[in-house]
Amino acid sequence: MREKALTPERFEHLKNLNANPEFKAKRLEHLKRFNSSNEHQEHLKRLHRSLKGRPRAEGAGSPSISVEVLDTENNVTTVFPSISEAAQATGVTKANIYNAFKRLKENAHCPQGRPII
Secondary structure, three states, rough: OOHOOOOOHHHHHHHHHHHHHHHHHHHHHHHHHOOOEEEEEEHHHHHHHHHOOOOOOOOOOOOOOOOOEOOOOOOOOEEEHHHHHHHHOOOOHHHHHHHHHHHHHHHHHHHHHHEEO
């Protein structure tokens, strides 16, 4: 790392370069193209899979909460094994689902203890 340390001249050059609005715009455009490329997306998927680690031991942590989602347009109910999977499938955040559960619990008793969102 020491060999690659920034010299004062190189640091000054980079500082001036980053102050240039044209350079910033080009760099931002490059990063947008790179981050949206298929190769980059595949790399992130592989990285995510490799970082998952070992499975959780049975009984460790809090249990998953199954979520029933009712599609009011088609009148179809889908059961998801966890809030995370329901959030991913429906395109909402986990926080929105948690908050919906919280509001339902505070406002009314749900049949069978399972709120329908």
